[in-house]
Amino acid sequence: MQKYDIVVVGGGPGGTLAAKTAAEKGMKVLVIERGREIGDKIVSGAIVLPKMFRDFPFTRTMNLPRARIPRTGYFGFFKPPPSLEVAYYSIVSMDPDSQEYPTQCVYMKEFVGFLADAAKEAGAEFRMATLVSDVLRKNGKITGVITDKGDEIQSDIVIAADGVLSLIARKAGLRKKWDPWGVVNIASLTFSAPEDKIDEEGIGGGVYSIMGLGANYHCVFKDGFHIGGFGFPACTLGRRVQARRGVTAEYLKFLEPPLIQAMLKRLEAKPVEFSMHPLTWFDEMPKEIYTDGLMLVGDAAGLPEPFLASGIYEAMYSGRLAAEVAAEAVEKGDTSKGFLKKYYDVLEVSPVGQQFVGGKQIRAMFDLVLTHPDGRKLVDLMRSISMFLFWGWAGTIAPASVTLPLMITTLLDKVPVLAKVAGLYLPVAAPSFSEPLSRLTNELVAGVMRSAMTKGGV
Amino acid sequence: MEINLTLADKKKLMTVEKASKDWLKVNTDLCTGCGNCAIVCEMNLFSIRGGKASISKDYREWCYECGACYLVCEPDAIEFNYPPGGEGVVFVYG
Numbered sequence: 001m002q003k004y005d006i007v008v009v010g011g012g013p014g015g016t017l018a019a020k021t022a023a024e025k026g027m028k029v030l031v032i033e034r035g036r037e038i039g040d041k042i043v044s045g046a047i048v049l050p051k052m053f054r055d056f057p058f059t060r061t062m063n064l065p066r067a068r069i070p071r072t073g074y075f076g077f078f079k080p081p082p083s084l085e086v087a088y089y090s091i092v093s094m095d096p097d098s099q100e101y102p103t104q105c106v107y108m109k110e111f112v113g114f115l116a117d118a119a120k121e122a123g124a125e126f127r128m129a130t131l132v133s134d135v136l137r138k139n140g141k142i143t144g145v146i147t148d149k150g151d152e153i154q155s156d157i158v159i160a161a162d163g164v165l166s167l168i169a170r171k172a173g174l175r176k177k178w179d180p181w182g183v184v185n186i187a188s189l190t191f192s193a194p195e196d197k198i199d200e201e202g203i204g205g206g207v208y209s210i211m212g213l214g215a216n217y218h219c220v221f222k223d224g225f226h227i228g229g230f231g232f233p234a235c236t237l238g239r240r241v242q243a244r245r246g247v248t249a250e251y252l253k254f255l256e257p258p259l260i261q262a263m264l265k266r267l268e269a270k271p272v273e274f275s276m277h278p279l280t281w282f283d284e285m286p287k288e289i290y291t292d293g294l295m296l297v298g299d300a301a302g303l304p305e306p307f308l309a310s311g312i313y314e315a316m317y318s319g320r321l322a323a324e325v326a327a328e329a330v331e332k333g334d335t336s337k338g339f340l341k342k343y344y345d346v347l348e349v350s351p352v353g354q355q356f357v358g359g360k361q362i363r364a365m366f367d368l369v370l371t372h373p374d375g376r377k378l379v380d381l382m383r384s385i386s387m388f389l390f391w392g393w394a395g396t397i398a399p400a401s402v403t404l405p406l407m408i409t410t411l412l413d414k415v416p417v418l419a420k421v422a423g424l425y426l427p428v429a430a431p432s433f434s435e436p437l438s439r440l441t442n443e444l445v446a447g448v449m450r451s452a453m454t455k456g457g458v
Numbered sequence: 459m460e461i462n463l464t465l466a467d468k469k470k471l472m473t474v475e476k477a478s479k480d481w482l483k484v485n486t487d488l489c490t491g492c493g494n495c496a497i498v499c500e501m502n503l504f505s506i507r508g509g510k511a512s513i514s515k516d517y518r519e520w521c522y523e524c525g526a527c528y529l530v531c532e533p534d535a536i537e538f539n540y541p542p543g544g545e546g547v548v549f550v551y552g
């Protein structure tokens with residue numbers, strides 16, 4: 001019988017951060033990954049934001065060979081099919097040199113490879129090409145895992161970082177499966193393109209997302225790019241089976257508008273890989289994410305946030321936190337559900353959990369854009385919030401840090417949720433940079449909050 | 459630029475280590491033949507025959523392991539596990 005302090009199931013961003021953290025705390029850690037290599041089972045198209053560099057200092061030195069720092073941002077909304085006209089479109093040039101830690105578009109294989117190397121360096125062991133098929137139990141408590149090769153591995157704590165379909169969550173009885181009304185299935189194409197063509201695109205190259213009713217996004221690497229999308233508007237699997245339509249046909253519609261076609265042509269783009277992957281896009285943070293001897297992290301815990309549905313930072317944050325709680329539990333000899341509740345409690349008030357407050361209304365904004373009389377202003381606002389998330393608070397974005405709260409104030413009477421958006425998203429981004437402007441913005445945001453309270457908007 | 463994404467196109471754009479054993483099945487006792495799985499499977503791996511869902515024989519070669527079929531199955535008739543370790547879909551540009 002093999003015995004570890006902590007077994008981590010899954011070698012993605014959540015699992016690797018859990019392993020690194022626990023190993024640094026002196027724990028004996030094993031990561032079990034079903035792919036032959038790190039990243040085999042992860043779809044590309046990741047955009048890592050300044051807040052990751054802010055909260056995970058070790059990532060500031062990462063130098064991924066095929067990552068790209070975007071210099072041009074596109075933000076647009078399409079009208080629903082069949083029109084597919086571009087309802088709103090803007091380009092923002094960025095000067096990443098003015099950023100301390102600018103946003104990067106990364107291949108997950110390279111990025112998670114970097115995180116896994118950090119975990120190995122800290123002393124974590126990895127077992128590859130191994131599927132965990134069940135959990136071990138003793139007196140109702142989870143005490144380890146069983147692999148598909150029949151190995152029984154004991155551990156004081158299991159951290160399940162095994163993705164959105166988490167087999168461990170099911171085997172542990174935490175849930176049967178996610179509600180399909182909260183899950184989107186993303187179709188994506190990865191294209192290869194000559195590096196110099198991408199460099200020429202826009203100002204110094206780089207494209208960011210065309211968000212919008214279709215929640216379509218672009219992610220540009222050094223030698224290619226990725227376009228992902230999941231349909232009109234923000235179409236969950238629940239909506240799909242109700243309307244009886246699949247995603248591929250709608251995805252193809254995204255590629256039809258002239259501006260996309262022109263971009264594909266300019267870049268001499270060649271499709272190299274198609275993929276499908278599910279993503280939770282919940283408006284509330286799931287509660288059933290721990291039990292005796294077990295914690296779920298990242299996508300397994302349903303943590304992608306309700307605005308952009310981004311989940312990498314959330315996986316890393318929850319993975320690290322779970323490992324900290326696990327190490328404390330092992331040292332104290334108490335791995336009960338009662339003790340592990342600490343993981344949930346701290347996560348709930350962390351930047352990850354706080355993003356879910358007001359999540360229902362944040363999600364509703366996507367539907368309001370084309371129907372609300374102030375839809376255009378909402379688009380401006382969502383664009384500004386995205387810009388902050390993507391590029392922080394410095395450089396050419398800085399003036400917007402003053403206008404943004406004013407925009408919110410103007411819209412507050414009609415869309416009260418904005419007070420929550422302001423209160424939740426902006427301070428999350430703000431501490432990245434210790435600039436006078438970010439402090440000023442925080443004060444303005446606080447002013448918006450106060451004004452919202454007096455009007456009964458919150 | 460013409461991009462069609464027919465089934466044949468998708469097959470050209472994916473890499474799979476064919477699983478050495480079955481890992482996905484429909485429990486026909488529970489299946490109501492509602493067809494939800496067939497709607498969401500972008501690789502057309504499901505068909506409804508005689509009021510029951512059936513999985514294509516070659517699903518081990520063409521499945522993305524996205525689990526959409528399993529998520530939308532109301533009577534929980536789809537048993538979705540995973541291919542054995544080291545097998546199944548590989549995202550080369552992951």
